[in-house]
Amino acid sequence: MNLTKTLRANILSLAALVALSGAAIGAEAAPAKKEDKTDKPAAAPAKQEEKNVAPLDPAAVVVKVNGVAITRAEVDRAKKVLMSQNRMTQPVTPDIAQKVEEAAVSQLIAKELLYQAGRKQEIKDLDKQIQERVSQSKARFPSQEEYLKTLKSMDMTEKDVETFAREDLVINNLIEKDVVAKTTVSDEEAKKFYNDNIDKFKRDETVKASHILIKVEPNASADDKKKAKEKAEAILKQVKGGADFAEVAKKESGCPSAPQGGDLGFFGKGQMVPPFEKAAFAMKPGEVSDVVETQFGYHIIKLTDKRPAETVKFEETKDRIVQFLKQQKVQEGINEYVENLKKAAKIEMAK
Template sequence: MNLLKKLVITATCAAFAIAMQPLRPAFSAETKPAETKAAAAPAKPADQKAQEPAKGSPTDVVAKVGNTPILRSELNRAEAILMKQNPPQQPLTPGQQQQVNDYLIEQLTSAELLYQAGLKVEIKDLDKQIDDKMSQGKARFPSPADFEKALKEQNLDEKLLREYTRKEIIVNNYVEKEIVPQVKVTDDEIKKFYDENLTKYFSKPAQVKASHILIGVDPKADAETRKKAKEKIDNILKEVKAGKDFAELAKANSTCPSSAKGGDLGTFGKGQMVKPFEDAAFALKTGEVSDVVETQFGYHIIKLTDKQEAQTAPLEEVKPKITEYLKGQKVQAKVQDYLKELKGKIKVEKLI
């Protein structure tokens, strides 16, 4: 379980790897930390300068964890990563910039607290683990030049990346040995999550794949125009039933843009098409062709090319994923509890 990228150190460790290995909970909507929502909020053009990196020397101390300083260079680097992941639509206001700074300093100090705690936990073959992780990171790039380019984009060099990787491994080791063993997920919790999210995550509604031929008619068309359109679609239906190629007839006659693809509409579920069309499509068997169907758009002939019945994944099939997700949620909660405890023992100072 690569917990680190789900925890507070995400913004600082192995920065280039964040973009390459984003991890998201298996059953949750993708969300952003509340503090980072400012990054997507609109701002007035007059505030353009507020989006620029914080001024001052890279060696300025912006926070302290015990006697360990957090430098402005680390804050600026973390901000660059955050802005790359969540590009703001407009420049940040001064207030939004302060929110981002506060959020990042909280992440950086929390990461340092976990790292200091992790130094007290035994870890084997640390250098080998670092070498392996560095090699894996490099292997994800097409060439050494691409790897170097990615480092420069994050204001990193290989030495600094190695140090971040070292910290990442130490924190992961701490979490795995000190926190994960305390977390248990019961069968009742798994069943409860399954039942409460059955429709949202574990059920797949019925879907069909269909093609159609449309002879479009304006809803305001007169009776004569409608009659001619109906006669045309009736004649096309005769050709379909006589064995002529449906796709070719669609290309030659259909007034729907799908005619370019032989009338192919792709896959759709209930509620995505107008009711008469939907009812006719779902009533067909794979390979069948409908009679003429009238809708507000005109007259259709529908051919069903595939049909998938509604499905529900059984609990036993999804149990491992649910277990992993719930365990991850509990681990995150435990980490936050430990951070509160650590902050009670080690002085944390915010200096900007």
């Protein structure tokens, strides 16, 4: 896992690359239905007000960082990405709008400071890496048309994508060398976290099962259901007669798990539909169920393993704890690094 990429997500202009990796702004914001209900009563007045507000000059300088200008266009684009990431929809209250503005400006300042510091370090084949990154972004779209459409929705050009790729690589290199490489987590720290958060490591009972599904469409006739059930019962007879369960599943099952011999892996309560869950958790490893009916059709279930409820041992989860704590430390390290850069920088806000 790339710690820098995970933790640098809060550096706003680089987040534009996330959107370009396959999720358009509109799609990102669409799920925010709960916010829609809250905001709808204020929607009409807000839109009326917008008509009376003159648009701000996109080229206007909002802030200068060591002489480098950050424009209104950059801030507005950053705000759009921020709102998308946080599932926020327009219109927002003046108070929220102000907070989004401040967050966008703050993150763009941080980005620019890190980029300026990172440019002092040599990166081998940087231009080649930039073109590879841009090509990877384009490849995630079904067509050039969709790619350009997403760029337009974010008020970006292809040149902007190259710029963001350059910034991303330069900042990534800086943080890897100056923060990540110097960050460690001791066994004692990991063990303390485990002991202090022992409730987080409790695991409910889980089972591992395979199944053969004879699918029944929701609008199937009574005759179709009868035929499907008869087929399931015939297959059950084969399995109980000694036929290899996995091979029969590969041949007969209508579930996407068929190529894996019907293997569903481990699952806990609440993850499967009730009739399936009830049958699976009532079985012992090695047992095969009778035909079980659900809304998907008729199932034959084979339980292959069962894990009782337990507390996960420290040794089993140690690596994940270390990774989590390192992420926290790196984030703190990035914040401290940026604060130190700010102390030595000349940051001029436009009046």
